Amino acid sequence: MFTTLISPADLAAHLNDPSWRIVDVRHDLANKAAGGDAFRQSRIPGALFLDAETQLAGVHTGTNGRHPLPSRDDFAALIAQAGIGDDTQVVVYDASGGMFAARLWWMLRWIGHDKVAVLDGGFPAWQADGHPVDQVALDVDASRRLPGPGATSLSIRPPLVDTVDADAVLANLTQPAFAVLDARAAPRYRGEVEPMDPVAGHIPGALNRPYTDNLNADQRFKSAEQLREVFSGVLAGRSPQYLVHQCGSGITACHNLLAMEVAGLSGSRLYPGSWSEWCSDSTRPVAKG
Structure with missing residues (x-):
C-alpha cells in the first residue's frame, strides 16, 4: 500500500492492476481549461481526469475562498462514481510538482481513504523515465466521462486529517x-x-x-x-x-x-x-x- 509518494517505476509495475485507479488532476490557476486540454491530448494509460475547479471544490459564496471544500458526502459520491472503492489503491498526478495532486491526496484522507499516493515528479517524470503514454486524442465529452469499472461502493470513514x-x-x-x-x-x-x-x-x-x-x-x-x-x-x-x-x-x-x-x-x-x-x-x- 502506498500512502504518500510513489515512483514512476512502481506505478508502471501496477499499470494494469484492476484494484488501482490513476487520477489526472493537471491544472493551471491562470488557465482553468489547461488541465482538461492536456488530458485530452495525452495521459498515463487508464487514467481518469478530475477537475480542480468544478469537481474538487464546493460551492463558492464569495466569502469561503477560491477552492472551498465540497461536502464529504458529495465528494465521496464523486470518488465512488470514478470506480474508487474502499480497497482501491489511488495514484494521483499532475504536471506541477504535486501541487494539485497533493490536494486530492489530502481530500481522500479527509474521507478516511488512506490508500492514496502522489506520483513523484508527476507526468513529466513519467515521460522522462520512458513509461508509456496514451496519446489517443479525446473529444471534450469523452474527457468528462469517468472511464473504468464505473460506480462502486465507498465508505465514508472517520477523517485521517x-x-x-x-x-x-x-x-x-x-x-x-x-x-x-x-x-x-x-x-x-x-x-x-x-x-x-x-x-x-x-x-x-x-x-x-x-x-x-x-x-x-x-x-x-x-x-x-x-x-x-x-x-x-x-x-x-x-x-x-x-x-x-x-x-x-x-x-x-x-x-x-x-x-x-x-x-x-x-x-x-x-x-x-x-x-x-x-x-x-x-x-x-x-x-x-
Missing part, C-alpha cells in the same frame, strides 16, 4: 495555541504582489514555507531526511499538531502537509479557506512584510 476554520485562526491571534504556516511564495506572503486575491499580505503571525521548497530541481520531492530536518526546525520541539497549514486557497498548503507526512511528521492541520477566505472579510487583520 483535521482542519481549523477562520474563527479558530482569528481567536488564535490573541490566544495562541498553534502556529500558522503559509505555503505561498515569499513575495505573496510579504504582500509585495498578489496575482490571485483582492488583498495582499498574510495572516498576522503566520510563518512562511513556500511549498516549492519541498522539491528538487527535477520537481521530485526531497528526501524524507531533508524534509524532516526543515519541518522539525519549524516545530522547534513541538508536535506536528502545533502547525496549521494555509496558502492562497487550500491547495498548495496540502503540499506542505504531504511533505510532513513523507518526513514522518503526521498530524498537522489545514485551514481550507486560507488567504482567499481570510481576506474576504475586511474586519480580519492583515500583515505585510
Whole structure:
C-alpha cells in the first residue's frame, strides 16, 4: 500500500492492476481549461481526469475562498462514481510538482481513504523515465466521462486529517495555541504582489514555507531526511499538531502537509479557506512584510 509518494517505476509495475485507479488532476490557476486540454491530448494509460475547479471544490459564496471544500458526502459520491472503492489503491498526478495532486491526496484522507499516493515528479517524470503514454486524442465529452469499472461502493470513514476554520485562526491571534504556516511564495506572503486575491499580505503571525521548497530541481520531492530536518526546525520541539497549514486557497498548503507526512511528521492541520477566505472579510487583520 502506498500512502504518500510513489515512483514512476512502481506505478508502471501496477499499470494494469484492476484494484488501482490513476487520477489526472493537471491544472493551471491562470488557465482553468489547461488541465482538461492536456488530458485530452495525452495521459498515463487508464487514467481518469478530475477537475480542480468544478469537481474538487464546493460551492463558492464569495466569502469561503477560491477552492472551498465540497461536502464529504458529495465528494465521496464523486470518488465512488470514478470506480474508487474502499480497497482501491489511488495514484494521483499532475504536471506541477504535486501541487494539485497533493490536494486530492489530502481530500481522500479527509474521507478516511488512506490508500492514496502522489506520483513523484508527476507526468513529466513519467515521460522522462520512458513509461508509456496514451496519446489517443479525446473529444471534450469523452474527457468528462469517468472511464473504468464505473460506480462502486465507498465508505465514508472517520477523517485521517483535521482542519481549523477562520474563527479558530482569528481567536488564535490573541490566544495562541498553534502556529500558522503559509505555503505561498515569499513575495505573496510579504504582500509585495498578489496575482490571485483582492488583498495582499498574510495572516498576522503566520510563518512562511513556500511549498516549492519541498522539491528538487527535477520537481521530485526531497528526501524524507531533508524534509524532516526543515519541518522539525519549524516545530522547534513541538508536535506536528502545533502547525496549521494555509496558502492562497487550500491547495498548495496540502503540499506542505504531504511533505510532513513523507518526513514522518503526521498530524498537522489545514485551514481550507486560507488567504482567499481570510481576506474576504475586511474586519480580519492583515500583515505585510
